[in-house]
Amino acid sequence: MTTTQTQAAAQLPIENPGEAYKRRKTTRGNFELYSWVFMRASGVVLLVLIFVHLFVNLVAGEGITAIDFGFVAGKWASPFWQVIDLVMLWLAMLHGTNGMRTIVNDYAERDGLRMWLKIALYTAFVVVTVLGTLVIFTFDPCPADAPANLLPSFCTA
Template sequence: MSQTIEAPRTPVRPARKKGVNWEKWGWIYMRASGVILVVLIFGHLFMNLIVGDGVKAIDFAFVGGKWASPFWQWWDVAMLWLALIHGGNGMRTIVNDYARGKMTRGILKGAIFAAVAILILLGTLVVFTFDPCPVGQPADLLPSFCAA
């Protein structure tokens, strides 16, 4: 009785189908977004904690003044989008690794996608529609830098 042992590097999986390799692009995105996020996060921390008066200076007026500049709006939105998509892609990878059933995987990945999409939408709206001095509000409720 003889047994045949396959060569050690024989592929276990069938050959890859034609089309876009989403796993490869997800892997590349994680590396690229990670590098960009490091720059964005350290720039954010540097401007908020080192350049100004530190943590004690961060309040409503600080955020209002910072978001008055389109540069800082786009900086924060880029950080928000990259971080949420980066985290969502990481969670998708975990689901692919550990979820057993195809339906379970689909439900979990759908929930991750929905959460990321809703948070991106709401966060972007907050940054671009933020108004520290809303019209028609009582003067005692407005910050000190607003003209009453």
């Protein structure tokens, strides 16, 4: 039997090879359980809501050409579409934020980075959800000082 040996180039070092293992204190509770169930339930509801939304906005009636300030205002004049869009907004934001939270937990290795990414994530969640909710309930298709060429035709009437 013959053998040869070659020295290969050194690669990246193993991170902290001799470091002692530290298991943090237990973090028991039902939060992750409810979050897991919520992701599945909201996913199913969102699937229905989003395709209804796409169909009503882009396909039904005059289709995509009908979309303008007036179309949106018309929809939100009805409490039914206000509730539908509100539910869709909140479910989508909670579902997406929770998904991003688990991705941050899975991929960010350092606690500091994890914390800052989550602060950024939750800030984005609050800003978008509050603004979105506000718009759904206070949408005005004819803002007072907007240029006339950007407004729908019925505003001047």
